[in-house]
Amino acid sequence: MVYRRTHQVVRRLAARRNAILQAARETAAEGGMAAVQIAPVANRASVAAGTVYRYFPSKADLISELIADVAQAEVEAIRRAADAAPGPSSALAAAVTTIAVHVVSHRKLAWGVLAEPVDVDVTASRLNGRRAIAAEIQTRIEAAMRAGHLPSQDTALAATAVIGALHEALVGPLAPDDLDDPVKLRDTVQTVTLLALRAVGVLDARARGLVVQAGMPIRTGEPTAIMSAG
Amino acid sequence: MVYRRTHQVVRRLAARRNAILQAARETAAEGGMAAVQIAPVANRASVAAGTVYRYFPSKADLISELIADVAQAEVEAIRRAADAAPGPSSALAAAVTTIAVHVVSHRKLAWGVLAEPVDVDVTASRLNGRRAIAAEIQTRIEAAMRAGHLPSQDTALAATAVIGALHEALVGPLAPDDLDDPVKLRDTVQTVTLLALRAVGVLDARARGLVVQAGMPIRTGEPTAIMSAG
């Protein structure tokens, strides 16, 4: 034997794999899932089309992994935001706000990951991602419910409905189209968060200071934990 | 000239066009939009593939028309149910309940019409359908708001969120999978309707008798107007 992988090579392979995933992600963020085709992604990652297949068995696997990554990052962001909150109600508010902010901040990517038509089958990955995020919300609803802050309810269904409301109102085809205006964006996030919280029985979240404060900037691309005491 | 369309022929042509649309609809209801391919649909309508193109310029047009038809029927059902209600709050409840019931009753079709990936571009048609339905809900929210039954709010955003909550919880990938059980189905519809109404600020819709009554059968395939006084 005259060839054995050195650490260098191992690292380079890993880096290249990441580069492909990253290229796919950027492509999706810019042009939606429809734009995520092997040739353009490969080109963006500075490799040949065939090379992609040395790292991913198929386009479906590539996109599935992309979806899983995005979902996991979201779950972690939600968890961080909620765990930093002082009580169950504000934890729930923080979780919902986090989703809302992330989703509006990366609409194209969110739409692609969540719902945009793709030619290959990624339902399993999407389902898992949704499940993980819904479970996170469900946990917070349960906690608030047990603390007596929410009426008794089917938490699984409630979590699903909350997510649906957020997605449809913020990235669905009917979402407002003027969200590039930061003021409008903040108002929209706040309104939708209020709606979602009200759905599960939070009374007057705004008065209780549970949601985004007026004038507070929404920063994109980082863990978001915007809320106040509750 | 020795050929001119008789009334008979005109009728036969119209009937055949309907047969193709109907075949597409049935195919979608059974196998989702993915199953709506020219060859199977033509076969189901008992015509050749080429014949479809004598009635529809392209597959996109066929599916777009299917979507428009379903959406329009839905709008009419919502309007009937809401108009039959005694007051603004119950009209809103009736509208929401109608959507919920229809959507669970024809999950595959609803999913196909609303969100399922399709290889051709039907975004315009979907957007129109969603807009029409959202407008219907928005109208009812506005009425209830003006009557002082709801807090002041952005009705467009509220209507969108309501629709999102209904869809995600009832036909989305996270929807309960045991909706074939009629009891479970009724409970689910009721729960989700409550969530949706609560989101826009309806307090305790159940106690006020605004939603599906326990024991009331949900019939499918016809205009639904299930509610009581309000």
Added chain:
DNA sequence: TCTTTCTCTGAATTGATGTTCACTTTTACA
């Protein structure tokens, strides 16, 4: 430097469907 093995390349292949079109069948009416 030479050989072996791995990795990369990108043009060619494949597969799946929407779409077309030369031909057949049907229709209306003289």
Added chain:
DNA sequence: TGTAAAAGTGAACATCAATTCAGAGAAAGA
């Protein structure tokens, strides 16, 4: 019954992107 126009047929075609693969290029060690 004959014939011109319309309607229907379905096999062939076009398209488009995922996938493959034979050969080129690098890397490791003798």
